[in-house]
Amino acid sequence: MNRYLIKGGKVIDPASGRSKTEDLLIEGSLIVERFSENRGVKTIEAGGLIVTPGLIDLHVHLREPGREDAETVISGTRAAAAGGFTTVCCMPNTDPAIDSVSVVEQINDQSKQSLIDVKVIAAITKKREGKALTEMGELVDAGVVAFSDDGAPVADSQLMRSAMEYAKTFNRPIVDHAEDLLLAAGGIMNEGYYSTILGLKGIPAAAEEVIVARDTLLAKLTGAKIHIAHISTAGSVDIIKRAKEDGLSVTCETTPHHLALTDESLCDYNTDYKVNPPLRSMGDIDRLFEGLKEGTIDAIATDHAPHARHEKEAEIEVAPFGMIGLETAVPVLINTAKKYGLKLEDLIPKLTVGPARVIGLEAGTLEVGSNADVTIIDAKAKVKVDSSIFESKSRNTPFEGKDLTGSIKHVFKGGKQIVIDGSVI
Numbered sequence: 001m002n003r004y005l006i007k008g009g010k011v012i013d014p015a016s017g018r019s020k021t022e023d024l025l026i027e028g029s030l031i032v033e034r035f036s037e038n039r040g041v042k043t044i045e046a047g048g049l050i051v052t053p054g055l056i057d058l059h060v061h062l063r064e065p066g067r068e069d070a071e072t073v074i075s076g077t078r079a080a081a082a083g084g085f086t087t088v089c090c091m092p093n094t095d096p097a098i099d100s101v102s103v104v105e106q107i108n109d110q111s112k113q114s115l116i117d118v119k120v121i122a123a124i125t126k127k128r129e130g131k132a133l134t135e136m137g138e139l140v141d142a143g144v145v146a147f148s149d150d151g152a153p154v155a156d157s158q159l160m161r162s163a164m165e166y167a168k169t170f171n172r173p174i175v176d177h178a179e180d181l182l183l184a185a186g187g188i189m190n191e192g193y194y195s196t197i198l199g200l201k202g203i204p205a206a207a208e209e210v211i212v213a214r215d216t217l218l219a220k221l222t223g224a225k226i227h228i229a230h231i232s233t234a235g236s237v238d239i240i241k242r243a244k245e246d247g248l249s250v251t252c253e254t255t256p257h258h259l260a261l262t263d264e265s266l267c268d269y270n271t272d273y274k275v276n277p278p279l280r281s282m283g284d285i286d287r288l289f290e291g292l293k294e295g296t297i298d299a300i301a302t303d304h305a306p307h308a309r310h311e312k313e314a315e316i317e318v319a320p321f322g323m324i325g326l327e328t329a330v331p332v333l334i335n336t337a338k339k340y341g342l343k344l345e346d347l348i349p350k351l352t353v354g355p356a357r358v359i360g361l362e363a364g365t366l367e368v369g370s371n372a373d374v375t376i377i378d379a380k381a382k383v384k385v386d387s388s389i390f391e392s393k394s395r396n397t398p399f400e401g402k403d404l405t406g407s408i409k410h411v412f413k414g415g416k417q418i419v420i421d422g423s424v425i
């Protein structure tokens with residue numbers, strides 16, 4: 001049986017309120033209080049390191065089926081492991097879309113061979129066309145954890161109402177991509193000063209906020225659980241704060257890139273900064289950080305969106321939206337949070353217990369008896385982002401060449417060490 005003594009690290013377990021320097025013990029697949037016997041114990045020296053529950057990402061694009069040139073379940077989950085994640089939720093904007101039991105089963109089969117857990121988020125509507133609901137009951141039986149048409153909103157409010165009503169009966173959240181397509185039409189970047197001087201069509205904050213507001217009203221009408229994906233604006237934080245105060249089952253996530261980058265980054269027309277929702281203003285970032293601190297924002301998710309190089313190398317108007325994020329999330333967060341007086345420790349809840357609660361997952365804790373999903377982070381290591389060594393098949397990162405602080409040292413999944421000294425096994 002595997003036995004690991006993770007020695008002298010700073011153990012941060014927000015679920016149990018633990019935050020102190022102590023040893024953590026893994027025996028077999030579980031966290032234990034003491035070993036049943038001391039044979040074969042391997043010691044991991046964790047002095048000066050942070051020991052957290054394995055990170056959970058509610059929002060990744062694994063591109064399988066259909067775009068295996070950009071990512072696969074295997075490559076995407078290796079990228080996740082390298083980034084410290086032990087569970088990811090994959091989005092259904094694949095080809096074909098994840099809108100049927102057979103596609104869910106295909107992904108479930110693939111994920112059996114992956115190092116970490118993959119939870120499937122199925123489409124709300126068939127082919128993600130926004131016209132007819134999927135067979136939600138069958139998809140729940142196949143194990144999906146939530147429903148989303150991510151990449152696109154469900155524009156038809158009547159259909160969204162029905163989706164919420166069904167999702168409620170199955171006790172699954174609806175994860176909405178909040179974008180009013182008519183308001184956003186043709187937009188490339190945030191609408192504001194920089195879109196004006198760059199001569200690029202803008203996407204106003206209201207394009208997001210209109211749908212966030214609508215969804216909270218529908219959550220009130222239906223009593224369903226809704227989760228708003230990748231929020232990017234101050235106004236979205238305000239709307240969700242109020243919905244929470246009104247007692248609605250509304251949760252939300254933001255992303256490392258929306259916390260770290262502004263629309264000014266688009267000034268050299270680099271398509272790696274083109275993302276949907278777009279990078280916003282400094283004022284929006286300030287409010288997102290407040291939203292994290294006050295508890296309005298429940299989770300930080302990467303929205304890891306791999307794209308083939310030839311597609312991103314197109315003109316900015318035609319290049320696809322999206323950036324990869326799994327392998328840079330932790331250092332990007334450490335560096336950006338510093339400016340707001342926050343440490344990685346303060347954000348760990350948003351990467352562990354927070355996302356676990358959104359989808360009702362029994363993970364994201366280091367309590368004795370729980371699965372030994374553990375991530376060990378050197379929050380002081382200096383790193384230079386070098387996408388050529390990424391596990392992801394894609395290279396569309398806006399952080400290429402950046403000097404950051406923070407690296408993933410070791411990761412355990414169910415008691416098995418899957419990252420050793422920064423390398424995925």
Ligand code: DOR
Pocket residue numbers: 061093150151152177274275276277305306320321322323
């Ligand atoms: O930038 C984005 N890329 N936003 C989305 O909502 C979808 C994603 C993708 O799939 O590439």
